Amino acid sequence: MKNDVIICRCQEVTEQEIIDAIRDGASTVDGVKRRTRACMGLCQGKTCERLIERIIARETGKNPAEILPNNARMPARPITVGLFRDKEGE
Amino acid sequence: MQDADVIIIGGGIMGCSIAWQLGKYGKRVLVLERKDVAAGSAGATDGVVGYHTKRPGPQMDLAVASIAMFRDLAGELGENIEFDFTAGGMQPAEDKMQYDLLASIAEEQRTSGVDIRMISGDEARALEPNLADDVYGALYCPTSGKVNPLKLTNAFAHAAKRGGAVIQTETEVTGFLIRDGAVKGVCTDRGEYYCDTVVNACGSWAGLTAKMAGLDLPVTPRKGQLAVTEPVDFFMRATIQCALYNIIKFRPEAIRDKRALKLGASLSIEQTENGGMIIGSTREFAGFEKENTFEAIDVMMKRAIRFFPALENVDIIRFFSGFRPYTPDGLPMLGETAALKGFYMAAGHEGDGIALSPITGKLIAELIAEGKPSYNIDVFSPNRFLG
Missing domain, CATH: 3.30.9.10 (D-Amino Acid Oxidase, subunit A, domain 2)
Known part of the structure; x- marks a missing residue:
């Protein structure tokens, strides 16, 4: 039953779903992400990325250091759309 | 010894759609993908499946035929693709x-x-x-809709595999084997694969792939x-x-x-x-x-x-x-190149690839398996750029 453990809290992705993604061909964090939505939530993988790397390494026998991480993008933390509003335009 | 009847280069939404359709004809299909399924544009876009964003004329007609296929697509693929047919x-x-x-x-x-x-x-x-x-x-x-492009691409890939296709990821194409003006195989960083039919479904990278085959195609x-x-x-x-x-x-x-x-x-x-x-x-x-x-x-x-x-x-x-x-004229390149026998293009859909992926797979498979698609695609021939 340990495979019911939630790995990505933002998107509620379980360990079993991640293992299934790896069996479907995922060999990188982005590969798992595209198949399960893990890392797509509010924290953008800050919590689960390391865990996913380790699961991929365990399932594929690769060295954890060789697993490609999630492709990092702006913003570093969430920002509101309103931040871009024209100040003088109001 | 042939490694496959058809080698498709590119495991994106086009390549996976074509692989699925070719399986219906019993073709042995090998998909060679540089990174991973949906690692390119299908995973980096929105999911508009609309008529109203299509260029009037042949591209709109193609969209009409493609969007009609979406109606039964989730059922055929056996997966939820988050398609909303009447989102508007x-x-x-x-x-x-x-x-x-x-x-x-x-x-x-x-x-x-x-x-x-x-x-x-x-x-x-x-x-x-x-x-x-x-x-x-x-x-x-x-009647314009929306879909989840990642789920759609993965669903095409799963259906293709069930139909017998092999999708080999992390395999980069480096060149082609060509004899007497016909393609005979594909060279990769993992070795050579032999076949008489190659489909270039590399999306934005299709121009680079065509160049390796000596073809100057502006994608x-x-x-x-x-x-x-x-x-x-x-x-x-x-x-x-x-x-x-x-x-x-x-x-x-x-x-x-x-x-x-x-x-x-x-x-x-x-x-x-x-x-x-x-x-x-x-x-x-x-x-x-x-x-x-x-x-x-x-x-x-x-x-x-x-x-x-x-x-x-x-x-x-x-x-x-x-x-x-x-592409310079805003239309995709679909079909066999006259300059290189057995080399097919299925790329250049610009921002319409998600919506046009079902019909592209169907027509390219018909063209390869039956010699003639059920819908005339002459206007999309890559030969319009090959003088």
Whole structure:
């Protein structure tokens, strides 16, 4: 039953779903992400990325250091759309 | 010894769709993918499956045939692809000039028999209550839909595998084996694979792949920048592009704002099934440079608030970008090249690849398996660029 453990809290992705993604061909964090939505939530993988790397390494026998991480993008933390509003335009 | 009847290069939405369809004819298919399934543009876009964003003429006719296939697609593929057939597509206009331009484009689009109509600002707000109070009017297409492009690509890949296709990822094509003007195999960083039929389904990279076969085919990347927000409660159902989207695409000479034209920037927005809003987008020629730029983000976000003031307090969690495979005449390249026997193109759909993926798979498979597609695709022949 340990495979019911939630790995990505933002998107509620379980360990079993991640293992299934790896069996479907995922060999990188982005590969798992595209198949399960893990890392797509509010924290953008800050919590689960390391865990996913380790699961991929365990399932594929690769060295954890060789697993490609999630492709990092702006913003570093969430920002509101309103931040871009024209100040003088109001 | 042949490794496959057909080798498809590219495990994106086109390659996987074609692989699935070829399996129905009992063809042994090998898909060679440089990275991973859906690692390119299908995982870096929105999911508009609409008529109203299509170029009037042959591309619209192709879209009509493709969107008809979406009706049964989830059932055939056996997976949820988050397809909403009647989400609707809308393009709000800020003033009469934009409205009239949209109306004239819509008139041409309607020659393909699609329901694209012009509605008032009040009618638009009745359909999408979060739309700004001062929107002048809108183009509306009630039968345009939306889909989850990642789920669709993965579903094509799973169905292809069930049909016998082998999808080999992390395999980069480095050249071709050619004899007497015909393709005989594919060279990769993992060795050579022999076959008489190769499909170039490399999207924005299709021009580079064709070059390895000695073919000069103008498919180049056009960058589209996007943002995704935190999931929010129901906000909108239609896929919405501001009027500039179609005007930049079909009447660029009418755009006076130089920055908007250079970036190809207009608002394109939709809410996905999980609640996140995808906000875009741009059409930029920047090679394979994929970083987000502040200039583009600034234009897109300002337009988002201009049309949807209630987005003000919604959090953006990620900016991203994808490459749209651009061709000089805005039409995809579909079919066999005359210069190299057995070498087929299935690329160059620019921003319409998601919507056109089902029909592309079907027609290319028919062409390869039966020698003739059920729908005339001569106008899309790659030979139009091969003099």
